[in-house]
Amino acid sequence: MADVKSGPNPLFLREEELRQAIELLFFAYRDFTAEPDQILAQYGFGRAHHRVIYFVGRHPSIAVSELLQILGITKQSLSRVLGQLVTEGFIRQRPGQRDRRRRLLDLTEKGAALERKLTENQRNRVARAFREAGAEAVEGFRGVLVNIMDESNRARFTSQDAQARGPDARSKSSAGRG
Amino acid sequence: MADVKSGPNPLFLREEELRQAIELLFFAYRDFTAEPDQILAQYGFGRAHHRVIYFVGRHPSIAVSELLQILGITKQSLSRVLGQLVTEGFIRQRPGQRDRRRRLLDLTEKGAALERKLTENQRNRVARAFREAGAEAVEGFRGVLVNIMDESNRARFTSQDAQARGPDARSKSSAGRG
């Protein structure tokens, strides 16, 4: 359509820029998950196990329903991997105190060790990328990714605090919403 | 955990920062692919079809082996989705001129229409994110993601040129590495 010869074409550049971003996400995400996948395979686990281990580590004593919300999968899907992780001693379950229907999940020491192994890998990759790209770039990275995300998920990232709290919020100042 | 009261703890902040980045990638990527997945489902297609349509659109007359390299899957996996796309008239194959063993792939008009539909969705999402995060952030986004990627994949993104050329590069200056 537009004549290319007429110097810098902003529409073309924009199109190219946006496609590069799309591909950047594809390749970066794939490489980002490849190494942990390799490690997991040695345990007979897959990426789904990684996610469960990660988020249980991130939100100690998380309940099944909360984990389901974060993962965005069905309980049947979760059940398969969670069952294995419990059976093989990576995750421990215990009933909630106030509500004994809830099964609170925690990593065992074995689970925490695997979590560290897996996360260390990704953390190192991100740390290297942050270092090489610079502090300003990190802000930009966050800014763009947060806006690529659905709005409904952004709350986790709006303040450091909100994310650290997570579903197991134990703020000493408020009574908590249990 | 580390004592929070002892002022800004750089190690803790770093850990938190890195974990946020990991989660950012997870949630952003998931949301980024969710809408196209919905559209694809209406055609009886999945994400794998999307990738094929995308990269064939991006690299017109790409050969099967080159597509395989980009996608990083086996020919058997590709065969399944590519076969469907050809059968259903989204992609056209023709033998190469110089090398008639090669099957060059192109989108049909029908295929191009679907490609536009799918990519428009993701492009809009990225465009919005870019707009809201600002030009500087875009640079940071690129800088970090490029460094998260394996080095072997970075060539596509080092210059606009390298990416536009793609795998069908015929550089006249070097003899190649084969």
Added chain:
DNA sequence: ATTTTACGTCAGCCATGTTGACATATATGG
């Protein structure tokens, strides 16, 4: 006492990745 909630489980389906083996057409190099 009934209903709702949180969780589990069985059964089957689908998409998409894998490996291994084998076939066919074409190109390339003695």
Added chain:
DNA sequence: CCATATATGTCAACATGGCTGACGTAAAAT
């Protein structure tokens, strides 16, 4: 010309990790 290498396709079997639907049980809430 023949032998080998390359590009592609295909069949078969298997694994992972989503999904839906149906049903069960314990505990909380009304």
